[in-house]
Amino acid sequence: MRLTTGRVGRAVDSGPLEPLPAAARGSAWPLPPDRTQAILEATKHVASRLKSAGYPFALVGSVAAYAHGVPASFQHDADFCILREDAEAVTEALEAAGVEVRVPPEDWLIKAHSHGEEIDLIFELARQPVTRELLSRAQTLPVDSVHMPVLSPTDLMSSQLHAFSEHHCDFGAVLPIARTLREKIDWDRLRREHQDSPMPDAFLYLLERLHVIEPREAGP
Numbered sequence: 001m002r003l004t005t006g007r008v009g010r011a012v013d014s015g016p017l018e019p020l021p022a023a024a025r026g027s028a029w030p031l032p033p034d035r036t037q038a039i040l041e042a043t044k045h046v047a048s049r050l051k052s053a054g055y056p057f058a059l060v061g062s063v064a065a066y067a068h069g070v071p072a073s074f075q076h077d078a079d080f081c082i083l084r085e086d087a088e089a090v091t092e093a094l095e096a097a098g099v100e101v102r103v104p105p106e107d108w109l110i111k112a113h114s115h116g117e118e119i120d121l122i123f124e125l126a127r128q129p130v131t132r133e134l135l136s137r138a139q140t141l142p143v144d145s146v147h148m149p150v151l152s153p154t155d156l157m158s159s160q161l162h163a164f165s166e167h168h169c170d171f172g173a174v175l176p177i178a179r180t181l182r183e184k185i186d187w188d189r190l191r192r193e194h195q196d197s198p199m200p201d202a203f204l205y206l207l208e209r210l211h212v213i214e215p216r217e218a219g220p
Helices: 036-053 061-067 084-096 132-136 153-163 171-184 187-194 198-209
Strands: 003-005 011-013 057-060 078-082 100-102 109-114 117-122 139-143 146-150
Touching: 036 057, 036 061, 036 078, 036 084, 036 109, 036 117, 036 139, 036 146, 057 061, 057 132, 061 078, 061 139, 061 171, 078 084, 084 100, 084 109, 153 171, 153 187, 153 198, 171 198, 187 198
Parallel strands: 057 146, 078 117
Antiparallel strands: 003 011, 057 078, 100 109, 109 117, 139 146
């Protein structure tokens, strides 16, 4: 046992020093496994089944950003938008194709499992219902050689802005998407849609200060 002097002048028992874990001695901490290719394989597998079933859908989230040219930075899984009224039929079609599907407690998505990865099939995107109009604006793009509908850049960024709140406000995760896709996004539309929401509006102002987008024009 070692005794050190605390700031108030009394003895403080610091206890024995804990040995470093074996992985930390003489080498760096092990990195988490790279799941990028597994997530892409799961994305392609489920997208192929959705295309065969004929129900409207669109890729969304970090894999959609990757399809538009953003460097791969996959957080957890892949996400697809589907219509709420198609959820039961989509579930049956995926199960018939051998894809494991389960219904979680949340009432805005279903979950599929493919290649060891989770796939979220969402019919409410950032608290906004998925609509046929939204899906009709999707662009068909290759995702690791498989073509599929991908949410448009403007709709993709709008979904990210809608997700901002006082409890979830990770600007750092969305900034690379804004930088990479800035020429493809209708920023005026996003300003109109989000000007009354403090967190999205703050992010748009940050983009102006970082010279990612042009400052908004002053009103009369």
